[in-house]
Amino acid sequence: xxxxxxGSGRAPNATVRPKELNGAIVTASRxxxxxxxxxxxxKVDRVHRIDLTGGMTKYNWAINGKPFxxxxxxxxxxxxxxxxxxxxxxxxxxxxxxxMHLHGHxxxxxxxxxxxxxxxxxxxxxxxxxxxxxxPGRWMLHCHNAYHGEAGMMALVAxxx
Ligand SMILES: [Cu+2]
Numbered sequence: 001x002x003x004x005x006x007g008s009g010r011a012p013n014a015t016v017r018p019k020e021l022n023g024a025i026v027t028a029s030r031x032x033x034x035x036x037x038x039x040x041x042x043k044v045d046r047v048h049r050i051d052l053t054g055g056m057t058k059y060n061w062a063i064n065g066k067p068f069x070x071x072x073x074x075x076x077x078x079x080x081x082x083x084x085x086x087x088x089x090x091x092x093x094x095x096x097x098x099x100m101h102l103h104g105h106x107x108x109x110x111x112x113x114x115x116x117x118x119x120x121x122x123x124x125x126x127x128x129x130x131x132x133x134x135x136p137g138r139w140m141l142h143c144h145n146a147y148h149g150e151a152g153m154m155a156l157v158a159x160x161x
Pocket of ligand 1: 097098144
């Protein structure tokens, strides 16, 4: 437990239990995209498998078994093309949570789930997300646990020129 001061007032007793902690935890699977942001139904043009790999002992966090190479960042991009409907199939092969973040886009969880730019992939679980390739460029896909990202759990998503 920690105490964060944002103004005046007395610190609560160290045994305090905020009543919010007794509520239900809302997970993404219980959320739906609002009508005006839900992706229209469309055939998927490109699928990339994203296996989250590595572990705490060797600290060899990576994607598809290969740590991102900072000295050669464009060496092995996940290629997409403008206009494509893209699906990323995450499989977390590790024993830790990984909040996977894609720059430049928001993806949708399933056919009607929430639009997000970061989604937690639980240990030993799979998660598929879809997005429309509507923002040409080169974008990082990475674990938002910065220690994992810096260790190598990153990839480059690149539009074909
Ligand atoms: Cu991670």
